[in-house]
Amino acid sequence: MDRVDGTDHYEGDKQGPGPSLLVIVLDTNPHAWALLNPTLPLSKAISNLLVFINAHLASHNANQVAVVASHCHRSVWLYPRPEPPSEDVEMKDNAPALNDANKYRPFALIEDSLLTSLRELISTTTENDISTTNTTQMAGSLTLALTYINKATLLFSDSNVTSEPMSTTLEGPENTTGLQSRILVISVSGDLAHQYIPIMNTTFAAQRMRVPIDILKLAGDTVFLQQASDTTKGIYMQLRNPQGLLQYLMMAFLPDQTSRKNLVAPTQEVVDFRAACFCHRKVVDVGFVCSICLSIFCSPSEGAICLTCSTHLALGDYGSKPAVVPRKKKKKRKLNGGVGTPSSRGGTPMPNE
Amino acid sequence: MSSSDEDYVADSDDDAGANQPSAKHGTRSSGPVKASGDAGGRKRAAWEDIQRSWDTIVEGADGSINSAVEGLREAGKRKRLLKDTTPLQRGIIRHLILIIDLSFAMVEKDLRPTRYLLTIRYASEFVTEYFEQNPISQLGIIGMRDGIAVRISDMSGNPTEHIEKLKGLREQQGQGNPSLQNALEMSRAALFHAPSHGTREILIIYGALLSSDPGDIHETIQSLITDRIRVSVVGLAAQVAICAELCKSTNAGDEGNYSVALNEQHFRELVMAITTPPVTRTKKQSQSSLLMMGFPSRTLGSGKTMSFCACHSKLSRGGYLCSRCNSKVCSLPAECPACGLTLILSTHLARSYHHLFPLKNWIEVPWSVAWSENSKACFSCLSKFPEIPKDVGADGEPRRKPGEHKGTSESSRYACEVCGNHFCIDCDVFAHEVAHNCPGCQGDTRAGEKDGIVRDGARGDGDVVMVG
Ligand SMILES: [Zn+2]
Ligand SMILES: [Zn+2]
Ligand SMILES: [Zn+2]
Ligand SMILES: [Zn+2]
Ligand SMILES: [Zn+2]
Ligand SMILES: [Zn+2]
Numbered sequence: 001m002d003r004v005d006g007t008d009h010y011e012g013d014k015q016g017p018g019p020s021l022l023v024i025v026l027d028t029n030p031h032a033w034a035l036l037n038p039t040l041p042l043s044k045a046i047s048n049l050l051v052f053i054n055a056h057l058a059s060h061n062a063n064q065v066a067v068v069a070s071h072c073h074r075s076v077w078l079y080p081r082p083e084p085p086s087e088d089v090e091m092k093d094n095a096p097a098l099n100d101a102n103k104y105r106p107f108a109l110i111e112d113s114l115l116t117s118l119r120e121l122i123s124t125t126t127e128n129d130i131s132t133t134n135t136t137q138m139a140g141s142l143t144l145a146l147t148y149i150n151k152a153t154l155l156f157s158d159s160n161v162t163s164e165p166m167s168t169t170l171e172g173p174e175n176t177t178g179l180q181s182r183i184l185v186i187s188v189s190g191d192l193a194h195q196y197i198p199i200m201n202t203t204f205a206a207q208r209m210r211v212p213i214d215i216l217k218l219a220g221d222t223v224f225l226q227q228a229s230d231t232t233k234g235i236y237m238q239l240r241n242p243q244g245l246l247q248y249l250m251m252a253f254l255p256d257q258t259s260r261k262n263l264v265a266p267t268q269e270v271v272d273f274r275a276a277c278f279c280h281r282k283v284v285d286v287g288f289v290c291s292i293c294l295s296i297f298c299s300p301s302e303g304a305i306c307l308t309c310s311t312h313l314a315l316g317d318y319g320s321k322p323a324v325v326p327r328k329k330k331k332k333r334k335l336n337g338g339v340g341t342p343s344s345r346g347g348t349p350m351p352n353e
Numbered sequence: 354m355s356s357s358d359e360d361y362v363a364d365s366d367d368d369a370g371a372n373q374p375s376a377k378h379g380t381r382s383s384g385p386v387k388a389s390g391d392a393g394g395r396k397r398a399a400w401e402d403i404q405r406s407w408d409t410i411v412e413g414a415d416g417s418i419n420s421a422v423e424g425l426r427e428a429g430k431r432k433r434l435l436k437d438t439t440p441l442q443r444g445i446i447r448h449l450i451l452i453i454d455l456s457f458a459m460v461e462k463d464l465r466p467t468r469y470l471l472t473i474r475y476a477s478e479f480v481t482e483y484f485e486q487n488p489i490s491q492l493g494i495i496g497m498r499d500g501i502a503v504r505i506s507d508m509s510g511n512p513t514e515h516i517e518k519l520k521g522l523r524e525q526q527g528q529g530n531p532s533l534q535n536a537l538e539m540s541r542a543a544l545f546h547a548p549s550h551g552t553r554e555i556l557i558i559y560g561a562l563l564s565s566d567p568g569d570i571h572e573t574i575q576s577l578i579t580d581r582i583r584v585s586v587v588g589l590a591a592q593v594a595i596c597a598e599l600c601k602s603t604n605a606g607d608e609g610n611y612s613v614a615l616n617e618q619h620f621r622e623l624v625m626a627i628t629t630p631p632v633t634r635t636k637k638q639s640q641s642s643l644l645m646m647g648f649p650s651r652t653l654g655s656g657k658t659m660s661f662c663a664c665h666s667k668l669s670r671g672g673y674l675c676s677r678c679n680s681k682v683c684s685l686p687a688e689c690p691a692c693g694l695t696l697i698l699s700t701h702l703a704r705s706y707h708h709l710f711p712l713k714n715w716i717e718v719p720w721s722v723a724w725s726e727n728s729k730a731c732f733s734c735l736s737k738f739p740e741i742p743k744d745v746g747a748d749g750e751p752r753r754k755p756g757e758h759k760g761t762s763e764s765s766r767y768a769c770e771v772c773g774n775h776f777c778i779d780c781d782v783f784a785h786e787v788a789h790n791c792p793g794c795q796g797d798t799r800a801g802e803k804d805g806i807v808r809d810g811a812r813g814d815g816d817v818v819m820v821g
Contacts, residue, residue, distance in 0.1 A: 286676050
């Protein structure tokens with residue numbers, strides 16, 4: 001159809017690749033940074049990151065950046081900053097950094113905003129928040145990053161050549177000239193098994209949108225981030241020397257998708273494809289899979305009932321082949337806005353619903 | 354057309370409150386269409402189903418149609434969204450070869466824009482849908498042109514690869530004669546290695562009324578039967594005897610797998626119908642069971658010496674190591690040749706998990722709530738909401754905007770009932786159709802829960818949680 005409306009004509013006119021949007025997910029897990037402190041304190045990592053952000057912004061005049069923090073219990077936007085809920089908290093005290101004549105103003109703005117949000121985030125973290133968990137809200141942060149990219153892509157295609165307005169993300173955008181987005185995760189935490197399903201959901205969403213998820217691992221090891229970067233064709237790097245953070249950022253993570261086609265990107269030697277079981281959130285390499293709903297369990301459940309879909313399952317026949325089963329009856333459509341009951345799988349309702 | 358008035362009344366139920374008096378006016382008939390000659394299955398012809406977009410537009414208070422267009426767009430997005438996704442059975446492993454006619458017959462323009470382009474578009478949609486419905490299945494694509502069979506994409510479980518290859522076809526045009534026999538023989542070879550526990554299927558999209566074959570196609574059909582391969586054909590022109598015979602004999606006498614598309618919509622329906630796993634005609638309708646499966650890791654093996662794979666005894670560096678016995682296989686899903694463990698990629702399974710734990714629909718936020726919570730920007734994408742009108746009081750019923758559509762929020766805000774955050778329509782659509790996560794629920798676990806397991810519980814898989 002390109003031939004009909006002559007869009008290739010426009011493409012030919014454009015010089016060079018389009019702008020790119022980089023969304024950085026910064027893992028701010030306090031436990032992990034405390035461990036990392038002797039080699040790479042958070043403050044140093046942030047300053048390295050700012051240099052990297054500036055380099056990204058400098059490489060194309062329309063490049064955009066967004067930073068989201070994946071904290072111990074929540075995901076928070078660091079840049080751009082969400083609007084304060086009440087009007088009276090206006091940022092009238094412009095930081096002196098903004099008036100520094102020696103600094104390119106956009107760089108100063110981002111630096112100021114990022115540091116302010118980060119300070120705010122750290123000061124609002126209670127001791128209770130830290131003591132109750134040792135992981136990070138990676139799934140939430142990735143979801144935030146993806147929604148932001150989705151919105152930015154929609155806005156970009158609206159403001160530029162009027163392409164088909166609807167459902168660009170659903171059919172997999174094939175934009176070579178449009179906004180190119182990617183996600184960079186700077187991860188320090190291990191074990192994300194309890195977020196297995198949401199993380200895999202974001203992974204497939206990113207794959208569908210053709211957004212690569214790059215992982216820069218400073219500490220710890222998670223199976224699912226490896227899978228995320230492998231599925232989305234991103235870069236995965238585990239740093240042996242976190243001190244060299246800036247060097248790695250600049251050399252491996254700065255090129256956008258267009259440039260990467262001409263480079264040999266670092267790859268993972270071994271990709272771990274283990275899964276987390278639904279019953280204990282344990283990472284397993286051999287599991288028991290319900291042939292109806294494909295749930296994974298680490299051991300056959302007692303009573304031979306699938307915990308997810310409540311189907312009675314034949315047991316003992318472990319080596320058996322996948323079987324064809326008559327489809328389940330259709331679920332009744334639930335009316336929107338009605339008092340929600342958990343899905344009609346016959347499960348135990350949650351007390352608060 | 355006599356029934357069109359009643360039709361309108363029935364429809365206007367749905368659109369209560371919507372100011373679209375002339376919507377669908379008289380262009381839609383709901384009565385049974387007098388089928389012109391051929392069989393049942395037919396609903397209405399394309400020309401009977403015209404919806405004029407300009408009929409549904411109403412001018413806003415300021416005389417512009419911007420708000421109305423915006424409202425319609427939002428209503429459209431929302432309507433698609435409110436459809437409930439029903440968890441379907443997805444356990445089956447299928448192996449399917451899609452054969453596309455790329456011959457001279459595809460240049461015809463009876464399907465718009467051309468048969469060729471439309472087929473490629475529907476084929477891409479088919480690929481996406483096929484992998485959504487059958488996450489651990491395999492697919493390959495073969496084309497028929499110039500009297501030979503062309504391999505378009507190899508058997509694999511990666512939808513993006515197939516779609517890329519299909520996209521490349523768009524640059525070309527249909528030419529030469531199709532050869533059914535060549536294509537079938539090539540598919541037979543491609544399906545030869547498919548493990549016995551999966552299905553072996555061929556779907557042919559056939560535009561031509563002829564086939565130029567090098568030999569006797571009946572022999573090919575015989576060998577298809579021996580290989581337990583089932584063939585379905587979607588014709589674009591008219592019934593062809595050999596296709597009917599092909600479908601009938603490979604489907605144990607069932608003729609339901611051959612159909613001819615009447616129009617674009619029907620064509621799409623026919624193709625999409627194949628994405629549902631087929632019924633088995635084997636003797637024992639085996640019961641549901643718990644399968645033991647391994648999730649092997651992939652190794653590139655660069656720098657190491659080459660070794661033989663256990664499946665084909667070919668020398669290779671990379672591969673997947675069986676999680677039980679460490680034998681190397683070259684592709685997944687597979688059955689470990691040494692210990693018999695079914696090996697699959699866990700990411701293939703995970704692709705369907707959002708069907709198990711669907712994200713609940715979000716609710717519309719009235720102005721009064723938006724006012725009392727003072728929500729200004731979307732929680733996830735930070736885009737600003739429309740200003741809260743000044744004339745809204747905590748009590749006051751706000752003035753309604755003209756051209757309001759049912760199902761859309763008057764304040765353009767949508768709220769997740771679990772976490773209570775407000776989102777914009779784009780994030781609503783995105784979260785429900787693509788991400789299947791609520792950014793708010795995933796983004797904040799301080800609200801009383803101790804760990805992530807309970808977190809998931811809030812999304813509806815309560816039973817898993819409560820048992821544990
Ligand atoms: Zn378990
Ligand atoms: Zn189940
Ligand atoms: Zn092999
Ligand atoms: Zn084995
Ligand atoms: Zn939004
Ligand atoms: Zn929520």
